[in-house]
Amino acid sequence: MRLLRLVPDDTKFGFMQYRRVSFPLSAILSILTVVLFFTVGMNFGIDFRGGTLIELQAKSGEADLAAIRAKAGSLGFGDVEVQTFGGPDQVLMRFGLQGDSEQAQQSLVSAARGAFETDYDFRRIEVVGPRVSGELVQSGTLGVVVAVIGVLIYLWFRFEWQFAVGAVIATLHDLVLTIGFFALTQIEFNMTSIAAILTIVGYSLNDTVVVYDRIREMMRKYKRLSIADMIDVAINSTLSRTVMTSVTTFLALLALAIYGGTVIESFSYAMIFGVVIGTYSSIFIAAPVLIYLGAQMGSESEAGEKAQAAAQRSAP
Known part of the structure; x- marks a missing residue:
């Protein structure tokens, strides 16, 4: 029985010839992300802004957005965002912070129940006060920073310094562009978004380490090849695994x-x-x-051989 091969074994694609395109492209996208972040900004959810989120479902027929918006505005709790989601009978209302006390938020919920419970079922209510939202911002930011520092420490001991720096650059590149994705699409940025960013760090790091392990192996094996040609050989040898992992993960996430x-x-x-x-x-x-940081062919194996020889000389 012949096994399925997504990528032929004899693939010899020249990835490194595109590095003069990929680096400027990533640099431009990173700059655009910074511009978007400071001009357009992020669509922060109530986890970070604080406020009240109420999910309603019409008891019969479709939800009347105009009537809901008018009635919610007449409650006297400031601006309110009203939008449908899921089906035409489901509505999401977002109210801003009501003062500095948790009691003010609860008063809003009570007023909303009195105004809408006759025609709508309350499916979900989330209330986040100013103190809690501030703590969530600090915790989320700290989590991302600690994760990146942990990656740096791990890679510094796992590989030579060129590999560690390269992996950190790639990880920061993914973080920056993911922030740009949120700023561009205006998808709500909340605590689940922080979880997504941390997961992306792990996924990207895992993929990078697989490629780096093969590059390091090829450095010992093909000492006469140029560094660019050797990296192409290494990436092509892991391409089948990379495609399989990416496609299966993508399909699972698409279903979600x-x-x-x-x-x-x-x-x-x-x-x-x-x-x-x-x-x-x-x-x-x-x-x-690795090419720009001056990684040398066979440097790691030579260092290992020297260390082994020194150990043998010092042995009794």
Whole structure:
């Protein structure tokens, strides 16, 4: 029985010839991300902004958005966002922070119940006060920073310094572009988005380490090849695994995006983008960085051989 091969064994695609395109492209996209972040901004959810989110479902027929918006505005709690989601009978209302006390938020919920419970069922209510939202911002930011530092420490001991720096550059590249994705699409950025970013870091790092392991192996095996040709050989040898992993992960995430609903919408769409950008960065960013950082053919094996010889000389 012949096994399925997504990528032929004799593939010899020249990935490194595109490094002069991938680096400027990624640099431009990173600059655009910074511009978008400071001009357009992020669509922060109530996890970070604080406020009240109420999910309604009409008891009969379709929801009347205009009537809901008018009635919610007449409650006297400031501006309110009203939108449909899922089906025509489902509505999402978002109210801003009501003062500095948790009691003010609860007063809003009570007023909303009195105004809408006759015609609508209350399916979900989320209330986040100013103190909680501030703590969530700090915790989320700290989580991302600690993850990146942990990646740096792990790679510094796992590989030579060129590999460690290359992996960190690729990981930061994925983080920046993922932030740009949220700023461009205006998908709500909440705590599930932080979970998606941390997952993307792990996925991208795993893909990069697989490529780096093969590059390091090829450095010992093909000492007479140029560094660019050797990296092409290494990437082509892992291409079947990379394609299989990326495609299966993408299909699972696509199912989540279609059928998962709005609760995990930000997670599933961000992860789909992260899988694509993580695969791209491990091949077109992390690998060619080694060329610019001056990684030497056979340097690691020679260092190991010298260490082994020194140990043998010092042995009694």
